[in-house]
Amino acid sequence: MNALANGWFSEIQNELWPGQCFSLKVKNILHQEKSKYQNIQIFETETYGTCLALDGIIQCTLRDEFSYQEMISFLPLCSHPNPEKVLIVGGGDGGVAREVVKHPNVKEVHQVEIDERVVELSKTFLPEMASGFKSPKMKLIIGDGFDFMKTHKNEFDVIITDSSDPVGPAVSLFNESYFDLMKTSLRDGGIICSQGGSFWLDCTHVKKIVAGCQKHFPNVSFAVTSIPSYPCGHIGFVIGSLNRNTDLRKPAKIFSSETIDEIGLKYYSSEIHTAAFALPRWVQKQLFE
Amino acid sequence: MNALANGWFSEIQNELWPGQCFSLKVKNILHQEKSKYQNIQIFETETYGTCLALDGIIQCTLRDEFSYQEMISFLPLCSHPNPEKVLIVGGGDGGVAREVVKHPNVKEVHQVEIDERVVELSKTFLPEMASGFKSPKMKLIIGDGFDFMKTHKNEFDVIITDSSDPVGPAVSLFNESYFDLMKTSLRDGGIICSQGGSFWLDCTHVKKIVAGCQKHFPNVSFAVTSIPSYPCGHIGFVIGSLNRNTDLRKPAKIFSSETIDEIGLKYYSSEIHTAAFALPRWVQKQLFE
Numbered sequence: 001m002n003a004l005a006n007g008w009f010s011e012i013q014n015e016l017w018p019g020q021c022f023s024l025k026v027k028n029i030l031h032q033e034k035s036k037y038q039n040i041q042i043f044e045t046e047t048y049g050t051c052l053a054l055d056g057i058i059q060c061t062l063r064d065e066f067s068y069q070e071m072i073s074f075l076p077l078c079s080h081p082n083p084e085k086v087l088i089v090g091g092g093d094g095g096v097a098r099e100v101v102k103h104p105n106v107k108e109v110h111q112v113e114i115d116e117r118v119v120e121l122s123k124t125f126l127p128e129m130a131s132g133f134k135s136p137k138m139k140l141i142i143g144d145g146f147d148f149m150k151t152h153k154n155e156f157d158v159i160i161t162d163s164s165d166p167v168g169p170a171v172s173l174f175n176e177s178y179f180d181l182m183k184t185s186l187r188d189g190g191i192i193c194s195q196g197g198s199f200w201l202d203c204t205h206v207k208k209i210v211a212g213c214q215k216h217f218p219n220v221s222f223a224v225t226s227i228p229s230y231p232c233g234h235i236g237f238v239i240g241s242l243n244r245n246t247d248l249r250k251p252a253k254i255f256s257s258e259t260i261d262e263i264g265l266k267y268y269s270s271e272i273h274t275a276a277f278a279l280p281r282w283v284q285k286q287l288f289e
Numbered sequence: 290m291n292a293l294a295n296g297w298f299s300e301i302q303n304e305l306w307p308g309q310c311f312s313l314k315v316k317n318i319l320h321q322e323k324s325k326y327q328n329i330q331i332f333e334t335e336t337y338g339t340c341l342a343l344d345g346i347i348q349c350t351l352r353d354e355f356s357y358q359e360m361i362s363f364l365p366l367c368s369h370p371n372p373e374k375v376l377i378v379g380g381g382d383g384g385v386a387r388e389v390v391k392h393p394n395v396k397e398v399h400q401v402e403i404d405e406r407v408v409e410l411s412k413t414f415l416p417e418m419a420s421g422f423k424s425p426k427m428k429l430i431i432g433d434g435f436d437f438m439k440t441h442k443n444e445f446d447v448i449i450t451d452s453s454d455p456v457g458p459a460v461s462l463f464n465e466s467y468f469d470l471m472k473t474s475l476r477d478g479g480i481i482c483s484q485g486g487s488f489w490l491d492c493t494h495v496k497k498i499v500a501g502c503q504k505h506f507p508n509v510s511f512a513v514t515s516i517p518s519y520p521c522g523h524i525g526f527v528i529g530s531l532n533r534n535t536d537l538r539k540p541a542k543i544f545s546s547e548t549i550d551e552i553g554l555k556y557y558s559s560e561i562h563t564a565a566f567a568l569p570r571w572v573q574k575q576l577f578e
Contacts, residue, residue: 019337021311023299046308200515
């Protein structure tokens with residue numbers, strides 16, 4: 001844990017982002033421990049609010065987390081005509097749950113998180129995020145997403161995978177077989193959305209995830225959102241729909257600005273939804289042409 | 290220049306991005322000097338190619354510079370029905386010039402850069418960027434953009450201000466009076482585009498620039514592009530048109546994918562043009578509602 005030195009937290013060097021490093025000035029270390037699955041660090045930063053890091057990688061800061069949580073939730077939810085039953089895999093901090101339950105059509109949310117300690121520590125140190133767990137729509141299961149889906153077939157309208165990066169415990173959530181498994185847990189017309197990395201970091205890696213999804217879903221797109229505390233300042237989402245006729249760029253559910261404000265979204269809007277799918281020319285070519 | 294230490298270049302700490310820091314691993318320092326206006330550093334990085342820093346702030350890296358250069362050029366150029374005569378203020382590395390001359394309607398480009406050393410060093414160390422200066426369409430003037438515009442009235446279709454950040458020599462390029470001056474140098478229906486900071490860093494600062502532009506232009510928008518080596522991984526553009534009926538989000542000139550590839554654009558496309566203007570809900574509210 002020597003990434004916390006001289007009053008700064010510097011993200012760990014690894015093969016995912018060689019030669020670059022993002023650092024945040026730390027005001028106060030709130031908690032550090034090694035859980036069964038990973039190193040957990042929670043600290044208060046000077047200018048980004050509370051920050052959660054797993055295995056030396058920033059998972060969220062209070063300053064910008066809403067961009068990621070809203071987009072990974074509302075891109076698939078609003079691409080579905082009636083997302084009543086939702087599964088979240090991962091997302092132990094509670095941020096995705098907090099967003100998913102805001103959607104007026106959502107009736108029931110199951111969430112499977114492998115590391116109980118992330119949930120518990122978020123309830124203590126990140127109550128703004130863990131608030132999602134309190135919703136009566138929520139059912140939280142501590143366990144393995146793979147095992148859960150193997151026994152829950154044909155059940156969900158939307159599956160959101162809020163994983164850490166493809167090193168450590170989350171590596172299997174980027175494999176092709178994982179997309180196959182999700183497909184069997186979806187109802188007809190179901191939609192999945194997974195964290196999909198950065199095309200600036202490694203477009204070949206993104207293409208591999210997209211191709212894995214394309215093997216099992218007839219309709220696959222890639223979208224991005226801007227988020228300063230993630231490597232390269234953005235993050236992508238792989239979105240797959242079982243409905244081949246859906247244009248994922250066009251929300252099936254369009255919220256007015258008033259509704260957006262009312263349900264408490266700060267980042268997402270129908271305009272942002274469409275824009276998120278517009279990829280730089282070189283990325284569009286590499287991923288889809 | 291102690292930002293270059295232990296084989297890493299860390300961007301200087303300042304009031305523009307307190308509490309955060311982006312660093313690049315350095316392979317080789319190519320050149321360092323203090324010009325009449327600023328500290329100039331050029332180095333080869335491990336994974337971002339050659340990098341130019343002015344006063345400790347990254348101006349461009351070869352890995353991602355095309356995002357910024359293409360977008361600050363083609364957003365205004367493609368919003369104009371016939372951008373024949375263009376003025377570039379700043380842009381001493383040549384990257385914007387390289388992009389502007391690619392537009393088939395552009396006949397003549399004047400560029401006014403204050404620091405001759407940036408131009409000369411870019412020709413030596415960043416030939417991929419300085420290549421723009423070689424175009425027969427180009428006329429490079431070493432001098433002050435303010436002085437130049439005071440004697441060039443009613444002359445340009447598009448004015449692009451490719452400045453460094455609002456600390457040091459570029460600070461006046463963000464003032465309201467600068468927008469007034471640009472207006473007088475434009476022909477009827479002219480369009481300006483200026484580097485406009487980051488809404489993640491300081492939305493109040495962005496709003497101030499937008500408001501300064503709105504005082505003199507009837508039609509003002511704000512757009513963004515993704516660029517990992519700039520603070521927060523993105524940068525904004527303030528775009529003002531003298532034509533109040535133009536919808537800046539819809540390109541007046543639409544290039545097919547074939548043309549985009551042919552003229553050598555890697556980032557810009559008509560879809561990216563429109564998407565660049567979609568702002569997160571909270572930013573849209575703060576800037577325009």
